[in-house]
Amino acid sequence: MLFSPALPPLTEIRPGQAALASFGSYPMTRRQHLARMLMHERPLGRGRLRRIAVSWFQQGPQIVDGTLFGYRVRFYPRDNQTDAYGAICGGFYKRRELRWLRSILSPDASFVDIGANMGFFSLYAARCHTRKILAVEANPVLMDRFRETLALNEPLPIWCVSCAAGATSGNGHLKPRHHDVGSGQISLLPSKKTRAGQQAIAIPIRPLKDIVQDAGLRTITLMKLDIEGMEHAVLDTYFRDVSPMLYPRHLILERPVRREAQQALEHLLIASAIYRISGRTRTSLLLSRNSC
Template structure:
């Protein structure tokens, strides 16, 4: 698919899905109202107690009712344009930054050092990348690769990365799989972060009709393997990696563990805990490459490896 064809497809899908994307107006033109900004500040400072969380959710609900489709804000020391209405991750980070995967982000930020490299696989709009960038920016020659296949989310990601050039975030529009080519990506208007790669075709071409996906709910996206991404970007080291691919973890990680040299193995990998859905136990495979597994939060595992 040519660049012009891909742009045409995106325009048609965006129009039909009514998914808001403003990546042309200047930062600050979407500033929230004073009242909304006050609610955002309040919810971000209510703490981690049970009562604080309850108040956070209450005021968040009020804030969402009052605000427009997006807001220009400062988070993680960075400028961001956040769309909280159709992306749970953006809603969480805007109204409760302190609740947004704090242990996971701290483990990755602790890797900050000269020349450090972070790979954000399934980057969404770049929230992990920006958070890690807040720590990495203090060191020379750091790199962050934020990889996202969803055409709408990618545009939001690229816009946020461009707003913060000192964080040295490279946005890559692709999915990570076990081969180079294309795959179908499901589209979820209510929560764009729940989109996932599927190996089934659209309605009408499946052996099992129960697996059918409506034609207007998928888009074909380019995919490459993780090692192909590493080679294309000329990476010689990877310090940290986050993998959030909605159940597609085996296609991302198993080929990498199979052929990656020790020098490329990340010290820390944050991966969504989908053990019950995997055909192959990724944690067990990771252990053969020297990784220890830790339950870091309700939804995520941390794989850690001592390079020595």
């Protein structure tokens, strides 16, 4: 099993951090309870009304405690869309991706979550009893929040790595977009200060090969990549640097917004006959290896 070496026991306080507040310290408002009751794990959670429910939910406190896939989760809905939609919709958010994931994962499987955000897919993989889960997130704020959620539950087989996956090693800085802490791009670390006059926070960038090998993975059943348009560069380098034994059997990829990026990604994975398309959703490509 893989357990995060960075995950502290419930009683341990990490340097510079306050003691973990007990679950339930951040209750939902009545309006949030109502929105969740109507949408959570219900068909309405994938309908048009969910945007209104999410808007209701985001007008509440900055932090709320709730459950997701049976786990205790500390949600931050006001500045993270994934938190908001996960809290409201549960499994009906990314429903098709989760259904495909569930059909693949098993206790003997391994799941690699690149761009883990608040841990939505990693927690679902744990609910599928997957015993090897690697969660990689570049934003240290999101990683700290995910570790906080993990500390609220019994130990889970999730190894957390706080870094960005890149083509080469180095440092970068994160540019959040759309007032959403879960959406941003990594760029090379500038030598000058940012426009706001503050020094950019260094984010370590590591090749995907190094991340996977350091985790001790010998095979990968399923890999999910959501790294804001960097999928092609990261996978191109990865496939050239590792043995085919480490090619994921299945991939969930965020569909690139730019047509050129989508064509490059499909040429790398599909035209080369390494993978075939198993499905498409509004935001994702579901791929399976042809040799599987």
